Amino acid sequence: MDRGVWLLVGCLVLAGCMATGPGADGSPNATAATTMVDTSAANTGVDMGSSAKTANSGLRATVTHVVDGDTLDVRYPNGTTDTVRLRGVDTPEVHVPTNPSEFEGVPDSDAGAACLGDAGDEASTFTTRAVAGETVRLVEIDGRGRYDRLLAFVRHDGHRLNYRLVATGHARVYDDQFEGRERFSRAEARARRNGTALWLCANEPSATPTGSDDRPLTIAAIAADAPGNDNANLDEETVTLENSGSAPIALDGWTVRDEADHTYSFPSDATLAAGASLTLHTGRGTDTDTDRYWGATSAVWNNDGDTVVVANASGAVVARRSYG
Known part of the structure; x- marks a missing residue:
């Protein structure tokens, strides 16, 4: 022993x-x-x-x-x-x-x-x-x-x-x-x-952020069920982010993902201006300051329920919103 x-x-x-x-x-x-x-x-x-x-x-x-x-x-x-x-x-x-x-x-x-x-x-x-x-x-x-x-x-x-x-x-x-x-x-x-x-x-009551200068980024809207067949109308399946703070947010390296870990990464030039909103479309299109395109070939967000997770460049989750 x-x-x-x-x-x-x-x-x-x-x-x-x-x-x-x-x-x-x-x-x-x-x-x-x-x-x-x-x-x-x-x-x-x-x-x-x-x-x-x-x-x-x-x-x-x-x-x-x-x-x-x-x-x-x-x-x-x-x-x-x-x-x-x-x-x-x-x-x-x-x-x-x-x-x-x-x-x-x-x-x-x-x-x-x-x-x-x-x-x-x-x-x-x-x-x-x-x-x-x-x-x-x-x-x-x-x-x-x-x-x-x-x-x-x-x-x-x-x-x-x-x-x-x-x-x-x-x-x-x-x-x-x-x-x-x-x-x-x-x-x-x-x-x-x-x-x-x-x-x-x-955060009460839904365990999602409410938005403030300390937590300026919020998930303002989710359009998971696009009109008609989702896979045929990817541009209208969207997630909208909002900056309620007083300073712009540089989104370089930030990500948006679903529960199945399908992930979109913002490019280096992406910025969300103070007080502005940005809509992420599932389909393809030309990126602008207010609209970004995932480039996916099929629908991402489940119509009957999913969770949108936004993480910063270091991987820390800064916003989460569930629906369904």
Whole structure:
């Protein structure tokens, strides 16, 4: 039996070792015993020598699969595998419903839950684009949670993925203590104030933005059901965006997409003037300041219901509107 297992057995025997409380991985009733991590080669695939060394130097690993926005499957250099739960952050769920009460300001309603479901998918997409298939370093490891997931911060390309999720509005700061929490909290406050990504869900009553100088871009209108056969009348299947702010919005790199991830990308010269509106037509035509053309060969928007999602050049969702 290796040292990590002996430590766990010893903890279970000692009186008082099983005091319970919220788990650092976001699960309820995690035990004190689960916060220990075996850093031996048998458990992690890397012989780090001690917990302190692991926490300071980190573990190198390749991300093999993104489970959801805050959970990753990884492979260590010797081929062994592990599951990592990002410390300090919590993204909306993907595989089970999210409780809106966990995200401050999100209405405890079907609309709020549905909005968080979409936001969970978007967080997973963000994490997938950021680290899927990439080599990362797991740092500041804090043992294992209730589901035996390694609790860690993930560093990639000089940044902590955990912080990027919060700063882009894809995650809330989780209710535990860690170094640098204040910076995370400030980033969350900015994302909430700007209604970025999941924080769009905090808008009553329909969980869509209302429009202000802080959140100037809105989805003003959706014409999903064009007259006659949609596929024969693509120019009249439209989405209209409106800038209610006092400054123009440069749309270079911004995207519009549906629930099936059909995506239109604005060209580099696209700008939405202050107080102006812009209509995106599904079909083909000549682009102007007020009309843009997707160039699709078939209808995009479902007549019986869909969701329009607008994201900025960094991938953060700035507007979302469902219909049907």
